[in-house]
Amino acid sequence: MSASPQPTPGALLMGDAFNMRHPLTGGGMTVALSNIVVLRDLLKPLRNLHDASALCRYLESLYTLRKPVASTINTLAGALYKVFCASPDPGRKEMQQACFDYLSLGGVFSNGPIALLSGLNPRPLSLVLHLFAVAIYGVGRLLIPFTSPKRMWIGARLISVNAFPFPFLGASGIIFPIIKAEGVRQMFFPALEITLLSN
Template sequence: MIQYILGGILASLIGLLFLLKLNGNKKNKKNEIRDECVKSSINGDLRSNGDTDIIIVGAGVAGAALAYTLGKDGRRVVVIERDLTEPDRIVGELLQPGGYLKLIELDLQDCVEQIDSQRVLGYALFKDGKDTRLTYPLEKFHSDVAGRSFHNGRFIQRMREKASTLPNVRLEQGTVTSLLEENGTIKGVLYKTKSGEEINAYAPLTIVCDGCFSNLRRSLCSPKVEVPSCFVGLILENCKLPHQNHGHVILADPSPILFYQISSTEVRCLVDVPGQKVPSIGNGEMAIYLKTMVAPQPVASTINTLAGALYKVFCASPDQARKEMREACFDYLSLGGVCAEGPVALLSGLNPRPLSLVCHFFAVAIFGVGRLLLPFPSPKRLWIGAKLISTASGIIFPIIKAEGVRQMFFPATVPAYYRSPPVE
């Protein structure tokens, strides 16, 4: 009987030791798997760190808020942001009351404090000289609940600062170039640091929040994005709006214009420009557009061309043809009547028609040739007359080319930015 009892005890001890050994093997295997999934690589040399649960790409509104929320839940979060300096953009400057309630829910409501944010209680609409106010229905909410308008960059920096106060949230500056995929599963990201070093970062979960200009979205999906128009923004300083604590919407032609305060002294103006693209400031397209499409207005082009031509004609020159052109111009203007009124109307801006300018300019040249050939033409005078016409052409045509032939003579054919093709 005793041997059966001892045998049972011995068997139980052996079974217990076996279970403990099996459990230890499972834990070791689990740790190996976790360390395999959570690791980083620098210049191709892998190293295990095992300190990241989630990688978030982008530290904008979504990325910073998500990092703080997940960090509060105890997750170990790494946020990779292309530029951690304060952004200067015109997006995300007006937070609706529903958005403020979400900030309260996420314990982020203090991020709109200390950034000179302005309360927004509704909108004011303007059309054809009339206006009406639309107020948010906030009666059932706490008095602090309202919309907020602010500098987007200040708001984002406050959210980043709050997320980084958590010990398990780490913000890194780097540009994510691609997602790391194995067997159809995203394992992490490849990113380049500020110094140019390429790093493979791994985590069980990767969340992409890199905004509307994402370079990763194409690897996940191919959405068809239609851009009917673009906003062009400017800041008005010390400008008072008609309705305090309200966004202002002007129903203009062809598209709306928005005004709202973003600080106690600044008002944001957003002009909706129809079309899928506006000229870029960064690569110089805007400067070219302003010079070639906006600046050459009819009056300005005519005056600029006339001023340039008159300067070259009136300046003394040893060239015989230029001398004759100068004399012809003086005598032509001395004739009075149309010969004087026409050029003066062009110079004074009363006549913006470029064709009139060209006609008067060549009338001066032909008048000069006539003076040379009368009363008796000679080979020398014929030669000087031909040079005079050539000189006149050499003066006027380069100036017209610089101003733009289409802009001066065919302004209706100059392309513009439309929401849809222009109506015939």
């Protein structure tokens, strides 16, 4: 669930209090601690915390500067939930197995997703790349060494947006609606958002 700022004098919401994410990843505390670091850095130059108008200007930036970490963890939690929720669909089961097999490759294939999950790599583009890498890995598993029309169909559905009879199963259908809800500009271009706020 993406966050929308509701400024209330005297109150500041962080972590799960500000916006909830699926508990599958346990990312609420990571986001809260990241928010605290951003807030600390924002408030360092402010000498008087009793100046409400100056404080509000600084806090407006918090909602944008927190986005890379928060939205990456939110998007990852939402995507993993969609992949691992119960479903009779064989394509969903393939995507789940592709996730496990991708992580078991080790190296960058496990370090990258773990860095995203832990908040050490707050780059949303890295999340998108890993999700599509998992989907492409899953397609490869289906097509090699022997393929069939059914396996080709499931493979196409692992990447597509709207695959009948289970829409939004593929990587595109999972990640793009979540990114849209989080805010493309805020997620991928937070500096641009701050520039727009300051004008």
